[in-house]
Amino acid sequence: xxxxxxxxxxxxxxxxxxxxxxxxxxxxSGYLVWFQQKPGKAPKLLIYASSILxxxxxxxxxxxxxxxxxxxxxxxxxxxxxxxxxxxxxxSYPWTFGQGTKVEIK
Amino acid sequence: xxxxxxxxxxxxxxxxxxxxxxxxxxxxxxxxxxxVDWIRQPPGKALESLALLYWDDDKRYSPSLKNRLTITKxxxxxxxxxxxxxxxxxxxxxxYCAYRYASGTYYxxxxxxxxxxxxxx
Numbered sequence: 374x375x376x377x378x379x380x381x382x383x384x385x386x387x388x389x390x391x392x393x394x395x396x397x398x399x400x401x402s403g404y405l406v407w408f409q410q411k412p413g414k415a416p417k418l419l420i421y422a423s424s425i426l427x428x429x430x431x432x433x434x435x436x437x438x439x440x441x442x443x444x445x446x447x448x449x450x451x452x453x454x455x456x457x458x459x460x461x462x463x464x465s466y467p468w469t470f471g472q473g474t475k476v477e478i479k
Numbered sequence: 480x481x482x483x484x485x486x487x488x489x490x491x492x493x494x495x496x497x498x499x500x501x502x503x504x505x506x507x508x509x510x511x512x513x514x515v516d517w518i519r520q521p522p523g524k525a526l527e528s529l530a531l532l533y534w535d536d537d538k539r540y541s542p543s544l545k546n547r548l549t550i551t552k553x554x555x556x557x558x559x560x561x562x563x564x565x566x567x568x569x570x571x572x573x574x575y576c577a578y579r580y581a582s583g584t585y586y587x588x589x590x591x592x593x594x595x596x597x598x599x600x
Binding site for chain 2: 421427461466472
């Protein structure tokens with residue numbers, strides 16, 4: 374299963390609304406997770422089952438699904454949110470990944 | 480608190496066998512629903528799933544690497560080991576191990592920090 378994630382990078386300012394999309398090549402029944410990764414750190418789970426916020430993750434993060442299209446939204450970008458975000462389908466192995474989106478400071 | 484840490488050589492020669500160990504704490508690999516898998520990320524490229532181990536010792540492998548990979552566990556030591564044979568420079572990557580537990584509406588997913596591995600003569 375191929376995941377097409379876009380954009381590959383974006384520049385944004387603190388306070389901006391940011392949207393990242395991930396499109397699956399076939400039905401994955403909503404089994405998609407979103408991670409945040411900072412340099413030298415372990416990836417951190419943000420969203421699972423397309424739209425469920427992991428405990429402890431700020432509510433400015435949200436996920437949604439429309440068929441095979443998935444979206445991660447950061448409602449109000451904070452300084453600590455500048456990082457790389459990637460999606461992963463966990464419907465069928467091998468669990469595949471999107472290419473990642475690097476969110477940079479404008 | 481769940482933690483995972485990858486260990487092993489950071490430099491291996493082509494054709495050698497790479498053995499990586501994932502040492503974990505905070506969970507039991509005997510618990511139903513638990514999995515540990517290995518993932519890698521070559522420089523500048525996307526993440527790639529390599530091998531998956533279930534709590535009941537069932538295993539899955541990436542089809543493209545299946546013939547070169549073996550994943551095993553040592554429950555007494557809280558370790559999962561990945562062996563990759565006949566390495567090549569294209570296997571240069573950061574290798575991660577990750578824990579996943581899914582049951583009903585509960586989901587947990589933790590990764591180690593990764594270990595960079597270079598394949599070069």
